[in-house]
Amino acid sequence: WLQLHPLSLYQGAAFPFALLFNYLCTMDSFSTQSRYVFLLAGGHLLALAALGSYAVLVFIPAFCTVVLIHSLRPQEVHRCTFFFQMTWQTLCHLGLHYTEYYLQEPPSMRYCITLSSLMLLTQRVTSLSLDIGEGKVEAASRGIRMRSSLSEHLREALPYFSYLLFFPGLLGGPLCSFKRFQARVEGSSSLGPRHSFWALSWRGLQILGLEYLKAALRQVVSAGAGLRDCQQLECIYVMWSTASLFKLTYYSHWVLDDSLLHAAGFGSEFGRGLGEEAYVPDTDIWTLETTHRISLFTRKWNQSTARWLRRVIFQRSRAWPLLQTFAFSAWWHGLHPGQVFGFFCWAMMVEADYLIHTFANMFIRSWPVRLLYRTVTWAHTQLIIAYIMLAVEFRSPSFLWLLCNSSNSVFPVVYLVLLFLLARRKHRCN
Structure with missing residues (x-):
């Protein structure tokens, strides 16, 4: 199974x-x-x-x-x-x-x-x-x-x-x-057999649960229409469910990789006093699935790689550090057409995210409106990430053209329009 x-x-x-x-x-x-x-x-x-x-x-x-x-x-x-x-x-x-x-x-x-x-x-x-x-x-x-x-x-x-x-x-x-x-x-081994057993058992249960979810979702995705055959609102569901399948696969792999490092003694329980050298796991499933900020999702997605990119590119760039970081990430991943488009779109979405939430925090005061705002932006964040993930994972020019011509393109376009409008407003204020 x-x-x-x-x-x-x-x-x-x-x-x-x-x-x-x-x-x-x-x-x-x-x-x-x-x-x-x-x-x-x-x-x-x-x-x-x-x-x-x-x-x-x-x-x-x-x-x-x-x-x-x-x-x-x-x-x-x-x-x-x-x-x-x-x-x-x-x-x-x-x-x-x-x-x-x-x-x-x-x-x-x-x-x-x-x-x-x-x-x-x-x-x-x-x-x-x-x-x-x-x-x-x-x-x-x-x-x-x-x-x-x-x-x-x-x-x-x-x-x-x-x-x-x-x-x-x-x-x-x-x-x-x-x-x-x-x-x-x-150094010496920092893990006792009992501590190591329970830590690895918990990770094993996580992998088992993720694999069960992935198997169930795979059946749902395979039974439904594809992106070529879907129509209007159905395409949104197809995009979200397919991207969720990719995310579950990543989560399962990351927990397994973390378990192997832990079994060898290189896990999070070792070297807590090493400061910036401390262990950073790749996955934080709760934050990734609940955040309404694209920028926070970006920092938490594959965390050790995000921190590595920040050190190697972002902190060493004098102009357009965010764009340079995502451009290098596309190069590092292989420069497939879907990856180039996906990472460029991701950079624009992060830039828009900073402006949108800064603007919203200035004007939204009441908690009902803030709750509604968080709900809407959470859904929008998940759909934009799904859009980017499909572009990056399928990579080919033919699928990229199909994705761009689908109704799913409305989600990144909304953020692009807001980025343009808020950037102009910020420029006038400056």
Whole structure:
């Protein structure tokens, strides 16, 4: 009754090894070097099992990143690793474009999983390079590296290789910073068996409930009309139900990824005193399903990635930081037509959200009107997010044209009109 994605099966197969690693960390005989090797070896085995021959597309940039870290000055590391990693990932995405749009063939599932793993590797590479550039992670000076022997070079590079390819974060999961990773590997296990059992049991129940909901909703969606056959108001229901199916799939994957990290000891219960390096789960289902703010939904959707984008792009942009952040997100996802349109629309909706709610908070005082306003904007937010999600997920130009010509386009258009009117009003007031 459960139609599990192959990615979920590989993540599930890694659970015994994650629990074994967490258990071995309680033993004094399991040295720090052994822990790094265990995580690295597990990452190689999982990559070969899940990606097959495509695993080399992940191994090569990980190796090149470590070489660049050991060859460049700390101030140069981020720029070089960023452009190398994004160039490599873009070339791999172009291979998917060639298969889908030129050959008109369905891509290999292993290749799609490889692209997902590459996107996660990009997060770890850029996070590590920024930490080195900002002095949060100390790298050995160039002179010391040149005088070191080969064995010392390998010993020094082992934590970086292990971090980039460690198996709990290879195929999914929230971004784990290098400092947090290093603190976990070099520290003792923070989870008792009883605490770990109940935490994992609760996550297992969440996954089971989400999969039941997804199976029920899939039957409803498959039995109804599609976006090509729907008419007027029926198209709104079709869009919402299809997007809800996508969201349930994401929620289930994120809880599973979080469970794997928790089983290995990298979860939210570890390292609460690390400040900004603290664990940030990808999903906050309650907030995502109840918020009436598109901007809040954006910050809570895939939270660790949102925080990573803020650090890598938003905080480093001098002009139009919001638009640059969403443009980079489209590039990072592969620059499919639906993704370019969807992320540009998303950026405009967030900008409109800020103005609309600022304006509303100035004039709405009575609680009945505020309740009505929150209800209407909640429904509008959910429908706009559903519209964007369908554009991003289906990606193809033909479906994008179909979506834009449907009655569902009225929802983002309303926010675009309000954005234009309120921006002009704000400009006149300034």
